[in-house]
Structure formats: structure tokens, C-alpha cells
Amino acid sequence: MSARGDERLAEQAPDERLLSGSGIRSLFEGFVARIRGGDLGALPVVLGIIVIWTVFQLLNPVFLSSENLVNLTMQCAAIGTIALGVVVVLLVGEIDLSVGSVSGLAAAVLAVTFVQMQWNLVLSILAALAIGGLVGLVYGYLFTRFGLPSFVITLAGLLGFLGLQLWVLGETGSIAIPFDSWIVQFAQQMFLPPWAAYALAAASVGVYAWSRVRHAQRRAAANLVSQSYAAIAVRSGVMLAFLVAAIWYLSLDRGIGVMFLFFLALVVVMNFVLTRTRWGRSVYAVGGSVEAARRAGIRVDRVYLSVFVLCSTLAAAGGILAAARLASANQSSGTGDVNLNAIAAAVIGGTSLFGGRGSAFSALVGIVVIQSISSGLTLLNLDSSVQFMVTGVVLVLAVIVDSLSRRTRAATGRA
């Protein structure tokens, strides 16, 4: 098979037809060209965060206090985890409307098995996650076997699993999870000490820089255009400075919550899996063109199945985190705005509703936007009516940005 594997082109000069060069200047130029071409990436949402934070800070100086920001991070983790699953489903061009119900069901399963049935906590958590996985399996089966639209399947799931959640909770309706259980501690009380946070940040940036350098070396050895060391240094430096500043500021209060860290780790791992593995590549391919993916020999059905399972499992994980943070599971767990906030976060973060475009990080930035709005409006003593309306407007804005950038991409040939 490996036809020309050992045939290295000996004198392969960097190709003059290559669009992008290397070096900091071309890095910047490439960035500008991408933005102009409508390939906005995370730019609109980052700008959005800046605007939102500025406005709320002007309205209420408490907003950007480290105490409030710490709260913000802790609020992000649960729904952010759910949004991460939604991102993956959106990447294949499908949707899961039932993530809220599934998260509520998982919370109910956790509470009932752990508190009422006295299971081991780890076992309870695994059971709750397994329920999520099972739900995804059912969705995937219905989708691939009968070709039902995911919209309909998961709409049915939204109702059905809400019912199941109520049934699992039974008469009591609300179950408190003991405060001294480690899952509640994990979600409420555990914070990284500043030194550990700094060490972790330094280590992460170190690993990042090292992997970039190694990659650049391999590319240079293969005579491919590679990132310059200066560019890597700049990127890593900016990253390190941002992380250190963030840790310093948050550490003025309680610091970095372990639950938030868990969410961050999930995002990073998901990003790695999506961009660096065959499975991730096939997810993007299916989202781009199912037919092309099928003809390329990708087992499309398996991709769909795995994506639905992953989404529902992450929804269950989000439900567990939410229950742990509230130290209870009740009939309203996972209802109300959880569902749409998770989907809105994915879309606001820049994952296209049309499939094939987006990244794991959109769950992170999207949820930060949504929780910022929610937190800011709460600080202003505006009730949930305003909150819903503002979130709705932001969602529409985000989709407008998505549509406009799609159009620009099509016009400039980057669609």
C-alpha cells in the first residue's frame, strides 16, 4: 500500500505556491486574511465577551470582582459539560434537544441510587453515566436504523426522559445529596491552591510549547513549511501570561475550582480527540458531506452512533455536576433553561448549526458568554424574564454572525 512511502523528495524546497509562509508577520497577515475571508473562528465571541463584561462592569462594579468571577467559573462547569456534548452532535450536522432531560435523569439516578439505595458513590456515578450512554445508544439506533430526524427523536426524548426522571424520583420529588460526600465537596468546596494552579498552568503551557516545537521540527525535517520558533514562543508566552493573570486574579478569592478544572480538561481532551484522531476526522467529514464520508469508507453509522452516545453521556455528566453543585436532585433538575442554554452555548461559541465546523472550545467560550449574561443580570436584580430575553437576543446575534460569516466564506471561497 504505502506506495511512495520511502521515496522522500530529496531537494524539496519550500513550495512557492504555498499561500502561507512562516514567521510572526505572516502569522498576523494570515490571521487578518482569515478574518476578512469570513473565517472568524472565536473572534466574534471573544469580542462579545469583552463587550458584555465591560457593560456589566459599568453597570455594577461587583461584576468583575474576583468573587463573582469565581462563581462564574463554577456555574459554567455543569452546563458547559453538556454543551461540549452538543458541540459534537452539531459537528455531524445533527442536534440533541434532550440534553437537559438526560442531565436531569442522570441527577435523579445518582441521587436515588446513592442516597436512597445507599450504593457506593462511584457506582452511582457510573450508573448515571451509563443511563446517559444508553439513551445515546437508543438515539443512535433510531437514527441509523430508521432514519428518523434527530430533531424528532430527541424531542421525543426530551419528553420521555423528563417523565422517566420524575418516575425515578418518585414520591419525594426532591432528594438531598449529603454535603460530606466527596462529589458535593468536589463541586462546591475544592479549589486548587495558588501554587498548584501556577504549576499546572506552567506545565500545560510547557507541554503545549514542547509539542509545537516537536511538530515544527518534524515538519522542518520533512521540508514542509513549519511554524517558526518565534511564533511558537509568542503564542506560548501570551497563553502563559493570560493563565497566570487569570489565576492570580481568581486566587484573590477562592481560586480555581476543581470542578471548573475538570470541565477545562474535558474541553482540552475533546479538542485533541476531534482534531488529532481518525474518529475526530471522521466526525468532521460526516458533518461536511455524509456521502463523501461514506464513499471514503468511513462507517458513517458508527460515527453517528458514537456521537449520540458521547453527547448523552456528557449530558449525564453535566447533570451529575449540576446535582453535586446544588447538593440535590429534584423534579426541576435539568429542566427550564438548561437545555437551551447548553445548545445556545455551543452555537454562540461558534459551532455551526449546519455541521462540519466548530471546535470543542466553542463550548467553553459559549458557556462563559451565557453565564456572564445570567450572572450580570442577577447582579442587577433583574429577574429571569429579562435574562431569558437577553439570552435569546444573544443567541440570535450569534446565529446571525454564523450565517454572515458563512456567506462571506462562500463569497471568498472559504466555505
Add this chain to the structure above:
Amino acid sequence: MTHPRTGRPRERVLTMRGIGKRFGAVKALTDVDFWVNEGEVVALVGDNGAGKSTLVKVLAGVHPPDAGTIEFDGEPVDIPSPADAQELGIETIFQDLALCDNLDVVANLWLGRELRDGATLDEVDMEQRTWTLLRELSAKIPSVRVPVASLSGGQRQTVAIARSLIGEPRVVILDEPTAALGVAQTAEVLNLIERLRERGHGVILISHNMADVLAVADRVVVLRLGRNNGVYNVADVTSETLIAAITGAVDHSSGRWAPPAATSSATPAAAPVRAAPEPAASDLPHVEPEPDDDIGGTVIRMPRTGSRRLPREDGRR
């Protein structure tokens, strides 16, 4: 195995004999013979509904034939599914190209066959081999890291063709590769087809464009109403003759296409057969076995073994 086939003589890769296929009451193919040699570009022409696509789909494993035999490298084979076709080494590039617009050139080229370094994708190796392949094809792609959506029609065709070569196929089938392209891009794709021939792939080219066919093909197979209607050597055929054969003004179909074994031992296979000059020849009966002079082109019979240009049997049999 850089170029596994360049050193060897041009051997027959694929032979189809007496292929028949019906869809309900419609006889899409009747007793069609077809063959491809290594490093040979065979154009498959015919009007709409002549059976070109059906024949190609039989090869691609989309429709199994109802009748006839397929030999690949001299071995009789069945091609029940597209995966089997690929496994044999038959790659088909359909008109829609089936590229993922959101992925870049490298990702599209290696889709479903990604090289891995442990559990992760080996992007460096894939990109390097992509460049190697594209250079070999003298392809003009501005960057292999741009989404395929940003490429021109000819470049997309190039990517699709390059992708089909990843598995080192023996036969590459191109379905109307120049249909939607401008002049320069058509030239680019024709150039690419030349490269494919140089690399030793057997190429089957479906086209409606006689200029393209005459420019790049070695041999032209005309189908009409699901039957063979002549096989011509491009060196001595004009586009008028081809069009006459396509439209049915010339009929080579019935009598002449007796099973090749029946006559090929007696006469040289490349018996020039007369193609009637005028559409008025409709009163000519189909049976016209004797070769005589002709103004149009050379109709070739299926030879037993292949040679690059003219299937002259020089004692090798």
C-alpha cells in the same frame, strides 16, 4: 514499489465479456465487451442512455451484471460491492467528486485511510506524501492546507483524482471529469490524465466532449443503446466518425460483435472495418463482416492480450 508497472510491458488489466444488465424491462447493457490495458486511456462515449454509466457502475461494484464475465489480471472476478472494486484496484471518480468541503486537501486525500502515528494522525507524513503525489501529477494546488471549498473546479477534480491514487489502483474511472470546467481547467485535467497514463494506471474516461477524447485517449469505445458500436483507435479516427457511431449513423453493433474468440484466431484482430460514410447507409444490413476501406476510422476487436496502442497479436498469444 515506486512505480510498480512502468518497467513491464503494457498488460491487460481488465476484460469484460458479454456484459448484460437489465433494470426491469429496460436492457441497459446487452452483450458488451470492454477491455483496458495498463497505461492506456480508454474513452467510453455514447449518447445519453447508451449505457456508459451502467457499464462503469458494473465496474465500480454499484450494480452487479446480469450476464457476462469480468476478468481482472486474467482472473475471473465478481465485483459485488464498491468496497470489492476498491480492493481489486478499481477507483471511480464520479461527477460529484464526493469531497468534504470543510476539510483541507490533505484531509480529503487521506479520508478514511489516514496515516497514524500511534493513536494520533500523522499529519506531517500525510502532508508530505500529498505534496509528492501532487508534484508527480504536476498539479497546481495553491496550498494543501486550505479547505477544498476554496479551490477551483479543476483543482477539485485534481484533488479527487489524487485521492483515488492513494491506494495505487490499477484502473481509474473518470466520469465526465471536464463537464463543468473552463478551457484552462480542462487542459489541466487532461494533463492530469496524461500523468495517470504515464504512471501506468489504466484510465477509463467517460466524456461527451469529442475534443477531449481525441486529445487524450488512446482508444475510444462507443456504446449505443446498450451495445458496443465500435472500438476505434484514436490515431485514425475523426470526431465525425465518432459522432456518427454515437448517434447510430454507423452501426457496428450486432453481427460484428460475435464473441471474439470465434474469429480472432483467424484474422488479425485489428481488422479495419468499414464505417459507413453517410447516415443514408441505413439500408445496409447489420451483417457486414468483411473489412474494406473506410474513410472513418479503425474499428478494433477485442484482442486476447493487450498492447498499448493497436491490439496486434504478434505471436505473443
